[in-house]
Amino acid sequence: MLGYAISLKYLFAGCAVxxxxxxxxxxxxxxxxxxxxxxxxxxxxxxxxx
Amino acid sequence: MEPQPVALKILNTLSILCxxxxxxxxxxxxxxEVTMNYVQKLFYFHVANAWVGMLGFLAAAVAGIIYLVTHDxxxxxxxxxxxxxxxxxxLIAILSGSIWARPSWGTYWTWEPxxxxxxxxxxxxxxxxxxxxxxxxxxxxxxxxxxxxxxxxISVPITFLSIRLFxxxxxxxxxxxSASAQGSFDMTPKMLFTMFFTLGTFSVIFVxxxxxxxxxxxxxxxxxxxxxxxx
Numbered sequence: 001m002l003g004y005a006i007s008l009k010y011l012f013a014g015c016a017v018x019x020x021x022x023x024x025x026x027x028x029x030x031x032x033x034x035x036x037x038x039x040x041x042x043x044x045x046x047x048x049x050x
Numbered sequence: 051m052e053p054q055p056v057a058l059k060i061l062n063t064l065s066i067l068c069x070x071x072x073x074x075x076x077x078x079x080x081x082x083e084v085t086m087n088y089v090q091k092l093f094y095f096h097v098a099n100a101w102v103g104m105l106g107f108l109a110a111a112v113a114g115i116i117y118l119v120t121h122d123x124x125x126x127x128x129x130x131x132x133x134x135x136x137x138x139x140x141l142i143a144i145l146s147g148s149i150w151a152r153p154s155w156g157t158y159w160t161w162e163p164x165x166x167x168x169x170x171x172x173x174x175x176x177x178x179x180x181x182x183x184x185x186x187x188x189x190x191x192x193x194x195x196x197x198x199x200x201x202x203x204i205s206v207p208i209t210f211l212s213i214r215l216f217x218x219x220x221x222x223x224x225x226x227x228s229a230s231a232q233g234s235f236d237m238t239p240k241m242l243f244t245m246f247f248t249l250g251t252f253s254v255i256f257v258x259x260x261x262x263x264x265x266x267x268x269x270x271x272x273x274x275x276x277x278x279x280x281x
C-alpha cells in the first residue's frame with residue numbers, strides 16, 4: 001500500500017501539470033487571437049488611409 | 051470577424067461548470083482506492099484526456115478526407131484545429147500517466163508498448179504541424195496535411211489496442227489485459243460514474259476549445275487574405 005503523504009504529493013503534481021498545460025494553451029489561444037485582431041485592424045486602417 | 055455566438059458562450063460556461071463538477075466528483079465523491087490511495091484519482095483525468103485526444107486525431111483524419119474530396123480550405127482549418135487541441139489533451143494524458151506511473155511502477159517512463167506508441171502518436175502529429183509550416187502555397191499545404199493526417203491516423207488504433215495486442219505493464223480499463231499489468235484496480239459504481247462524468251466534461255471542454263481554435267484559424271485566413279489584397 002502506498003503512503004498517504006507520497007500518494008498525495010503525486011496527485012498534486014499531476015493536477016498541477018494538467019492545470020498548467022491547459023492554462024498555457026488558453027493563454028496561447030488568447031495571445032494569437034489578440035495579435036491577429038491587431039493585424040486585421042492595422043490592415044483595415046492602412047486601406048482606409050489610402 | 052463576428053463576435054462569439056451565444057452557443058459558444060453557453061459552451062464556455064458549461065465547460066467551467068462541468069470542470070468544477072468533475073473536480074468535486076473526483077475529490078469528494080469517488081472513493082479512495084485502497085492500494086494507490088490519492089494518486090489513483092489522476093486516473094479520471096488521464097483516461098478522459100487520452101480519450102478526447104484520440105477522438106480528436108480521428109476527427110482530424112475525417113476532416114482531411116473531406117478536404118481531399120471537396121478541396122474546401124475550411125476543412126484544412128478544422129483539421130489543424132483538431133490536431134492542435136488533441137495534441138494538448140494527449141500531452142496531458144502522457145504527463146499525468148507518467149506521474150501516476152512513478153509510484154505505481156517505480157519509474158516515470160518505460161519503453162513498454164502503450165507508452166511507446168503514445169509517444170510516437172504525439173510526435174507524428176507535432177511533426178505534421180512543423181512540416182506544414184515549410185509549405186507556402188495554401189492548397190499544397192492543406193493537401194499535404196490531409197494526406198499526412200490520414201496516414202498518421204493509423205497510429206491511433208495501434209496506440210489504443212497496444213495494451214491488448216502486446217505484453218505490457220499498462221493496465222486495461224475494460225476487458226482483460228496482460229498478466230504482467232501493474233496498477234490495475236476494480237472499479238466501484240461510484241468510480242465508474244465519476245469516470246464517465248469526467249469523460250463527458252473533457253468532451254465538452256474539447257468541443258469548446260475546438261470551436262475557439264476554428265475561429266482563430268478563420269481569423270488567420272482573413273488576415274492572410276487582406277495581406278494578399280494589399281500587395
